[in-house]
Amino acid sequence: DIVMTQSPDSLAVSLGERATINCNSSQSLLYRSNNKNYLAWYQQKPGQPPKLLIYWASARESGVPDRFSGSGSGTDFTLTISSLQAEDVAVYYCQQFLGSPRTTFGGGTKVAIK
Amino acid sequence: EVQLVESGGGLVQPGGSLRLSCAASGFTFSDHYMDWVRQAPGKGLEWIGRAKNKANSYTTDYAASVQGRFTISRDDSKNSLYLQMNSLKTEDTAMYYCVKEYDFWSGYYDYWGQGTLVTVSS
Numbered sequence: 001d002i003v004m005t006q007s008p009d010s011l012a013v014s015l016g017e018r019a020t021i022n023c024n025s026s027q028s029l030l031y032r033s034n035n036k037n038y039l040a041w042y043q044q045k046p047g048q049p050p051k052l053l054i055y056w057a058s059a060r061e062s063g064v065p066d067r068f069s070g071s072g073s074g075t076d077f078t079l080t081i082s083s084l085q086a087e088d089v090a091v092y093y094c095q096q097f098l099g100s101p102r103t104t105f106g107g108g109t110k111v112a113i114k
Numbered sequence: 115e116v117q118l119v120e121s122g123g124g125l126v127q128p129g130g131s132l133r134l135s136c137a138a139s140g141f142t143f144s145d146h147y148m149d150w151v152r153q154a155p156g157k158g159l160e161w162i163g164r165a166k167n168k169a170n171s172y173t174t175d176y177a178a179s180v181q182g183r184f185t186i187s188r189d190d191s192k193n194s195l196y197l198q199m200n201s202l203k204t205e206d207t208a209m210y211y212c213v214k215e216y217d218f219w220s221g222y223y224d225y226w227g228q229g230t231l232v233t234v235s236s
Contacts (some may be wrong), residue, residue, distance in 0.1 A: 038156055040222040042159075049226035050159065061224070093159055098222030101149070101175040105159040 001097045002026050006092075006106035012114040019081040021109045023094035028074045029057075031098060038098035041070055041079045045090045052086075053092075054079065081111070089113060116140035116225045118212045123230030130202050131165060134230055136195040136212030141225075144190040147215040149223065150197050151174070152208040165195060180206075202234045234235075 003026040013019045029038045037057035042050035052061045054070035057077055067082045083087055094106040116194040122134040138147070151166040165186045174186045183199040195212055209231050213223040 032213055042223075052222065052224050055216070055220070055222045061142075069196070073234070095159075095222065097221030101147075101161070101164040102177070103161045103221050106198075108158050 002029075002096050002104055003081050004089070004094055004096055004104050004106040006094060007111050008109060010112065012112045013032070013081075013084045014114045015086065016083050017114075019078040019084050019088070021092050021094075021111070021112055022072040023072075023077045023079070023106050025075045025077075025096050029077075029096050029098045030074050037077070038076050038096055038100075040097060041068075041072075041096065042093045042096045043088075043090045043094065050093060060084055084111070084113070086113065117180050118225055118227035119215065120210065120212050120227045120230035123232045124231045125235065126202055128202060128204055128234055130201065130210075130234070131198070131200045132209055132232060134197040134199070134232070136197075136227060138193045138195065138212075138214070139213065141214070145192040146159075147218055148188060149213045149215060150186060150195075151211045151213050151223070151226075152176070152206075153211070153229075154205075154208045161170065162210075163197070164215075167218070168194045201231075204234050206232060207234045208232060 005024045033078045039057040043049040048100040053057045058070045069080050091108045091110045117139045119137045150162050163186045165188045166173045183201045187196045209229040211229045214225040214228040216224045
């Protein structure tokens with residue numbers, strides 16, 4: 001199975017500042033035939049199920065604020081929150097779906113307010 | 115509005131069985147692959163299995179951790195997904211989420227249910 005490694009495990013950022021979360025995969029998630037990276041990002045707030053933020057590594061799901069952006073290709077990916085808001089406190093997970101159905105998730109990154 | 119509503123969770127003894135259900139609405143259920151993902155208390159997300167659609171013969175796939183013990187099925191006439199769990203172990207204790215795959219070319223999940231909690235304990 002493809003192993004997904006997120007860093008850091010947690011971070012504290014001041015309101016209005018940038019938050020950056022990294023995700024590394026044990027093999028490339030770039031599928032050459034369509035030039036797409038099979039990587040998604042989810043946000044999970046306490047007591048709630050995960051919510052899709054980003055798919056194909058950089059495509060923002062409908063309704064997701066544009067302060068959330070995804071980047072990267074191959075094995076290294078980043079989720080950036082450009083200006084942290086109080087409602088962004090959550091755990092964020094990356095997911096690879098190249099190995100579908102055997103999709104795997106990163107261990108999660110907890111984002112808090114400094 | 116897409117809704118996925120799980121039910122059937124509860125407390126069960128090790129070695130016991132439980133059947134989870136997921137009632138879907140707001141989309142054409144029969145077109146989509148549907149999965150189960152679980153989350154142990156305070157832990158991360160683990161994919162446990164998938165049921166493809168009729169066009170793909172309702173084929174199922176499972177994670178190694180549940181292969182042979184769990185069975186996924188679906189009833190498109192009832193817009194429902196099921197997870198039959200047998201020979202339960204304490205490590206199966208988790209919140210179980212029913213999830214919808216965006217489409218059969220993409221394995222990401224655009225909708226999640228609220229989850230149903232399964233506790234395996236004596």
